[in-house]
Amino acid sequence: MRRLTFLLFPLVLVACSADFLRVQPAEEWSPDSGDFQVDAVAFQDISRAVGKAARAECLRQSKVSNCDFTILVDLNPRAPVNAFQTLDKQDQPVIIFTRSMIQSAKNPDELAFVMAHETAHHVLGHIARQTEIAQESAAIFNDLGKLYGEDGKELERSQKLGAEVGVQVNVKDFELEADQLGTIITHNAGYDPLVGAKYFDRLPDPGDEFLGTHPPNAERVQIVVETARQLGLTE
Ligand SMILES: [Zn+2]
Structure with a gap:
């Protein structure tokens, strides 16, 4: 595992290192306790099906050239509920689910939805775009800072704030x-996104704070329902 870029789900954006992670391929993983509503076989099926559907969509959209997804499980029982992504040594996308993330799902559709959401960030080239936006915003705030006569520490603070505001918006x-x-x-992976998106109902709602990193849950559910309607899944 070379680097762990951004933590995109569910709440914060954090850069950290994956070197300390103890992981296992999703297709080999089985829980050591019975405390899961989605069993290991179902999770392996989800990983295979979503990985395949994501690869097909990635090749079709061709926004990025690395489309071979690997799904891993972070075996640390104390890691918080999370799913995030990184790249392996060949620059191929890796999606990592924490054990507690798998545990928090009520059905296979929810896990499929969270997994598909993570793969979508990669297919859409979000990581690279995020870095660009941070740099542009820092430059804009830098110019504003200069305009108002900031120097040294003040200017540095403006650049940093600019990068953060740009990224969060x-x-x-x-x-x-x-x-x-x-x-x-x-x-496309054979799961129901309308059932899967019910996972949002159990996430704390970030509301619409200006600097909140995630949109309000209602807005997210709305886009899922609208897309499902376009797919012919609802009236
Ligand atoms: Zn996300």
Whole structure:
């Protein structure tokens, strides 16, 4: 595992290193306790089906050239509920589910939806775009800072704030885009995105704070329902 870029689900954006992670391929994973509503066989099926559907969509959209997804499980029982992504040594996408993330799902559709959402971030090239936006925003705030005569520490603070504001504002759009494409990938993988998106109901609602990293849950559900309607899944 070379690097762990961004933690995109469910709440925060954090850069960290994956070197300390103890992981296992999803297709080999089986829980050591019975405390799961989705069993190991179902999870292996989800990983295979979503990985395949995501690869097909990735090749079709061809926004990025690396489309071979690997799904891993973070075996640390104390890791918080999360799913995130990184790249392997060959620059291929890797999606990592924590054990507690798998445990928190009520049915296979929810896990398929979260997995499809993560793969969608990669298919849509969000990581690279996020880095660009951070750089652009930092530059804009830098110019503003200079205009108002800031120097040294003040200017540095403006650049940093600029990068954060730029990333957070755009992260909300990225999340909705990933929900939309995630709905399609979930459906193509043979799972029900409308059942899967019920997972949002159990997430704390970030509301619409300006600097919140995620859009309000209602907005996310709305885009899933709208996309499902376009797929002919509802009236
Ligand atoms: Zn996301």
